[in-house]
Amino acid sequence: MDKVIIANNLSLSYSSNETIINQADFSVNSGSFVFITGASGSGKSTLLKSIYGALKPNQGSLIVGGVELSGVSNTKLNFLRRHIGIVFQDYKLVKEWTIEKNIMLPLIINGYDKNIIQNQVDTLLKHVRLKHQAGKHPLELSGGEQQRVAMARALSHNPILILADEPTGNLDDYSSQLIWNLLEGAHKQLKTTVIVVTHHIPESLNVDYKHFHIEYGRINEVN
């Protein structure tokens, strides 16, 4: 099976005197569903940042979608990011844009045709049950609704990899369930690789998953 992520002897840190991830070796198969757990400050989000290239490895190598991220050029990194969908705990929506335009963003960047963009956005708005809110701005929505917009944006361009950083951390049960259903659907129907950083793995989820636990800078696979 193809590997979408390969890490060898990977070390990550923000400063020279503190290593967050220390000499980790792991890989993620294409089309798999992965959970990353660990205590607060253990390095879960740091690992995710390195996967989308916001943090370069200090040591070792990290290959994502065939792109080596140590010393990667901006052009290559942009190319890789166009095939990744990211969901953040704080949503990261553009406040001055409508939710419709926020969802369109990856499609515009990938150069899709206007009609395709509109159809895709309409479908996604129905999936996240926000069709009636299309013209509103993010700050007019609740936290749960904003996260559903972020989820729709992450799915809009059918990425090869979805990264979700504590996507249900601040959400009510209804929105949380909707987010898990969307992640499960993308994984099952589109064979998208999904990596979720979380404190709790939901019991209701009906997928085979791989589980990595981070402790003291080490990444361990949990059976």
Place this chain on the structure above:
Amino acid sequence: MKSIKNHLSLVIALLSILFSMQIFIIVERSIEAYKENLASNYSVVIVSQKKLSDTNILEINKMISQAQELSPDNVITRLNTGMDSNNIEFLKLTLPKFYKLSLEYYPTPQEIVVLKKDLLQNKFITKVEDFAHTHDTTYKFLLLFKGVVTVFAFSVFIVTTLLIFKELRIWQFKHSERMSIMGLFGAPVWLRSAVLFRLSIVDALIASAFAFGLFSYIASSQWILEQFEYIGISVVVFDPLNDFILLLGVAISLSILLASLIVLGHKEEV
């Protein structure tokens, strides 16, 4: 309302720069027109022992545009106290020749010194009257006027540049989040900064249009035209084509520079 406010701050800053620039241009033109006016009224008088041809005089210095021999009749009339015609003819022959020299342009005091030196090198020229004192006072007044306007324009430019830099910080803060989010989804730099460049170019166009309106009005103002008439000069206050192209060019260049500085100063959040 918020959108107008966003545009207004940069538009006002750009407009101040364009205003001070055009005022500086008008003053430059006025000084040049006034200098031409002075040059046509200013002349040097030389005294020569022998008659000199026009060619001889013009060859002395390139600045000399015309030489006109002054008739000695006025002097002779004053001296004529019962002299007979033979004596008068003799007096005419023995009197030195006077020439009035017109110049190509209004010279600087240094150029007058050089001109005087060149003229006196001719063995027949015995005296040069350059009216240096009058010339010097007028020239110094012109320089003072130009200096004051330059300082004024420079001060406006500095203050406005500081305003623009303040605006740059606000823009950097305002656009940074959107640019970072776009970057997370792989948007190339040009796409991330497209909104910024579009905004700055629109602001440059608005500021240039305001400047066009303002100076077109000033240029057609009867009061302004009368003021120039009083000092005997005619000045193009605002050339709707050339001046507008210049103002537009400056406004767009400054806006693009501003937007480029924001893009270059943008750091992706980690």
